[in-house]
Amino acid sequence: MSSALYDGFIADYYDESPMVRGRVGDVAFYRDAVNEFGDPVLELGCGTGRITLALAEAGHPVTGLDISERMLERCNQKRARLPTEARERVHLVRGNMARFDLGEKFRLIIIPFRPMQHLLEVADQVSCLESVRKHLWADGRPTGERRGRLILDVFQTDAERMHDPAYQQEGLVAEYSMPDGRRVRIMERVMAFHRGEQRNDVEMIFYVTDARGKETRLVFAWTLRYFFRYEVEHLLARCGFRVSAVYGDFDRSPLGDGSPEMIFVAVAD
Ligand SMILES: C[S@@+](CC[C@H](N)C(=O)[O-])C[C@H]1O[C@@H](n2cnc3c(N)ncnc32)[C@H](O)[C@@H]1O
Known part of the structure; x- marks a missing residue:
């Protein structure tokens, strides 16, 4: 795997930076999402585990995938400090979210804090979403299982x-x-x-x-x-997803002119 952007010094400064520390609303948002849509959860671009570890502490089995060895190392160090039960719910994988095959299915796949904005090529964005689709629970009828969800956030672009x-x-x-x-x-x-x-x-x-x-x-x-709203909606549709909600912030407010975020909740059709 080629060396990753986050394998430099940034991994040592990431957790302490105000841009990351100040970002608390998304943790509660993703925790609520797991309560609504179920687990197991896969986080793509899990970094130092800010969200992955919080979900495990809340009682959910979570797999965190990231391309950066150094970010995963930090995540592992933080995982070691969790109570045993929470620690055992976390599975970390080094991989490229642009194409992955974990051989298991998830009820919820999340891409929090903009890792999608690191996928520069449309081909990589498409193959990422296609990989996501293959890893989501399909319509579980007649067992009554709900279909898996994808949630991703990017910033709303001010052109x-x-x-x-x-x-x-x-x-x-x-x-x-x-x-x-x-x-x-x-x-x-x-x-x-x-x-x-x-x-x-x-x-x-x-x-x-x-x-x-x-x-x-x-x-x-x-x-x-940077992405625009309907580009992401078209991208999702192209990869076999139906958008079920679009929010402008982690308080679930609707996406409006001044919204800082674009948060997409999608169902694999
Ligand atoms: C801004 S951080 C977000 C980390 C974490 N999701 C959070 O909310 O704190 C972006 C992360 O995406 C990861 N990333 C970037 N490109 C990736 C790729 N192609 N595959 C997997 N992870 C990737 C980086 O290594 C980094 O850890």
Whole structure:
């Protein structure tokens, strides 16, 4: 498997960053979704296990799949600190969500906090959704089983912001302290706009200052793919899904002009 974007320094700074710590509404949202749609659950792009481990603690068997060895290592370390029963409900797999075959079925497959936006090519998005479909419980009639659900979230694209030259200048994203006292300042800038491909090359620059005042500059360079609502709906339809709900935030409010998120709940038809 090729080396993954998140195998760099980012894995060590991920959990502590305010962008991740401040993101609490999605955990409750996905917990409620499992109560509604059932388990077992598969999380694609599970990262350090923020959601996977919370679902296991809530009593659900969960498989977490991620391409990054280092993110999975962090997840494993956190899993080791869970009570035995919760720990045993978690199964971690290193794999590529663009194409996977786990040989089992799930009632719910979730793709939280935008891993879909790392799949830059339509071919990969399609093969991901096709893999998801194969892993979902089918209509269980006559046993009365409900059909499996897919839930994914991406940010709602502000088209003007996506090609606004102002974002080529470094802008402050967050400042925080690591548990060992190091100060972190995250700046972000767009290095290139690829409007025709709905992608931006972005740099997140971490300025890390240690106790002696020495500053280190670390760069997380990545390409983000942005989506529009009906593109995702068409993509889902193309891959054999029916969209049963679209939300604009994790409080289940409808998707509107100012909504920060686009959250799709889909049933495999
Ligand atoms: C923003 S993080 C989200 C992590 C986690 N879902 C959460 O909510 O905190 C994106 C994750 O997607 C993973 N990822 C990116 N591309 C992937 C791929 N092709 N297959 C599997 N995981 C991938 C990254 O390694 C990273 O852990």
